[in-house]
Amino acid sequence: MNRFAELLDRLAYEPGRNAKLRLLTSYFRETPDPDRGYALAAITGALSFRNAKPALLRELIGERADPELFALSYDYVGDLSETIALMWPVRPGMNHAPTLSEVVEALSQAGRSEMPALITRHLDALDETGRWAFLKLITGALRIGASARLAKSAVAALGSLSADDIELAWPGLQPPYEGLFAWAEGKGERPESGNPAPFRPVMLAHALEEGDLAAILPDSHVAEWKWDGIRVQAVGALTANGPVLRLYSRTGEDIAPAFPDLVEALNFEGAIDGELLVRRFGEDGEGRIENFNALQQRLNRKSVTPKLIADYPAHIRAYDLLAEGGEDLRGRPFMERRARLEAFVARLASPRLDLSPLVTFATPDALALARENPAGAGAGPDAAAVEGLMLKRRDSLYVPGRPKGLWFKWKREPFRIDAVLMYAQRGHGKRSSFYSDYTFGVWKGEELVPVGKAYFGFTDEELRDIDRFVRNNTVNRFGPVREVVHTAEKGLVVEVAFEGLARSSRHKSGVAMRFPRLARLRWDKPPGEADRLESLTAMLDRAAVTPEIGADTTGG
Structure with missing residues (x-):
């Protein structure tokens, strides 16, 4: 030890x-x-x-x-x-x-x-x-700056294997990994988990940076919508004891027990990569994908009631086929996998599974327009659940990790508001000496009401400045939490960027943000000039998001 x-x-x-x-x-x-x-x-x-x-x-x-x-x-x-x-x-x-x-x-x-x-x-x-x-x-809170990928790279460095070799063998293996170390050191065969429906390490995308867009052309790339759900892998197998279906998160955790409606609806042999969403059907029979706040009602549930399933029906929108039958397709080009996926989904004909459509474009400028206006570019009634675009090379193989130059994600510009810092709490690990977890609010009448929490988005220098402000302007303490001065005349205004918004009966403000982070510090602005709650409710009305979400973890 x-x-x-x-x-x-x-x-x-x-x-x-x-x-x-x-x-x-x-x-x-x-x-x-x-x-x-x-x-x-x-x-x-x-x-x-x-x-x-x-x-x-x-x-x-x-x-x-x-x-x-x-x-x-x-x-x-x-x-x-x-x-x-x-x-x-x-x-x-x-x-x-x-x-x-x-x-x-x-x-x-x-x-x-x-x-x-x-x-x-x-x-x-x-x-x-x-x-x-x-x-x-x-x-379970190591926070030592060493990722799982780095640790697997270190195992690979014991011999002649690559980090990808370790990633591909990893799913289903159990500690203490003696077979894995023996293989890495050239003393044994590649270990096998024995899982009939194994997880495959996911392929991830890089954020599109300035200068990348010019190279995204129809003859070399395809575009898809980036959906506001969670990445999953649905893997089916036929065994001597009957069919098996596992539903894995992007980290390889089997979350199938929380989604019995999907397990019952899907029966196939293969591995589908896609997005877990909530899809509701209206009286006209048309289905509509809801935003993340609806899906959140199904996540991390110890028990799943029939009412929960009926109110928030789970759905998979597929965008890649990793295996079909006993054939591994990850070493084939994306467009070949895509053609196989289209045929695969059509054969299944399940109301709980559909195909993520491709976004047609002729120029990079057309892609930019589609990103800003999904409804007008073919997303239709599902536009509220679009986060942006995924851009993929037509010839890209499916490889684990985040390889450069193959897949890009191009998220829509975030919403932004000016809010007032209300409470602060110490961080963890390297931030344990700094107040780095912040609660901020906007004006509702003459009072500030919390609308979100953030703990990233700032530089190290800004962290030190905020920490100094918190220590010098504390007006109350609640255990590890400090309340800082937040009047109309005195306080710290922060510009907050966030990806989405939903109504929430759980929070005093009535709204909840998705992925809020601090964009910049507004030392120049008095707190009385920060945004009002009406600004957020106006955003809600424009976005036409799902009304009244009762339980969420996005802050507010």
Whole structure:
């Protein structure tokens, strides 16, 4: 465990990608199984311990330290794991310092009643850095600046494989990945998960940048709408026990249990890449794709009621075919896959699955017009669910990761408003010393009402400026949250950019934003001149979005 803790500590303070890669590769090369496999699982987010909750950690430190001192320390440090690691009473020689595999296996097997004593025993045995790493491990909040892709690249660097080789073999494998490491080092065969309906690593797009558009021409590229849903992969297989259908998120999590209506409606052998959406049918029999706020009512549900299914019917809009029958199509050009997809969807003839249409264009300027006016460019009644355009090379193969120059996403220009900073909270990881999570509001009559939360969009220099403003202008404290001055005469105005808007009965303002972020700081503008709630409701009326969304997580 101490060696793993040292790795995390060095990764957290190492800014360079190549240096991080060397650290990971060295660790995987020098650390034996199964410890290195569990380290890989931790860094890629493949570990979870359901009975180890932050509330339990607070209880444990509350029994060993003055609660008031802990509250003050936590407010200053801003990170739960770091605060507990620093404050935990040192008891030298209390217990044997565990290995990483001992920690993972014990936590995985421990019941709820056993967890407090187990966590206490490990905290007593470890040093300060070890305690920090242990707590980060069990809370699943590593935030060390090393992505899953980087960790897989480090595994590939143990031998002659590429990061894509590891990505393609990864789905369905389980920690501690001994077969994967043996294959990477040339000591074994490629591991197989045995899953009859496996996940395939997704292909991602780059944001279109200035200068890219001129090269997007009809003879080399196709355009599709970018839908406001979540990326999914529907994979079907025929087994000795009957048909199987799995519905994977873009990270490979099987979310099929939350969408039984889709599982029942789809029966095929192959793998479809597409967008999960909500599609409602009107009295005229015409279906209409709703925006993300409707889909959000179906996400992360532990139980799915018939009413929920009826009110928010799930739908897949397909835009790629990765496999058909037992044939892998990822190595074929996009246009060939597209032709196969069109025939595949037509044969299925399912009301829960349709084809994402191509957007016809003759010039880059025509694409720009379609992006700004989807309704006038063929999206019709589904235009409210369009985020922008996807631009794909006709000859592009389907490869994992985010390869350059093959696929582009060109999102529509965001909405923008001027709002007033109301509350701030400390961030996590490298931001734990800064107030970096912000709640902002607009005027409703003579009062400010919150309309959203944001924690990105600003530069490091702007973060320091906002943090200084928060500390110097705090008027109230609510645990880790600070209320800052926000009157018509005094306060900080921020320009907020966001992707969409919906009505929400859950929030005092009655609206909820999608993907809000800070676009710039308006030190020049008095708070009294910030936008009013009427500006947002006018945006709602123009967008004609779905009325009255009762539960969302987009802020407001």
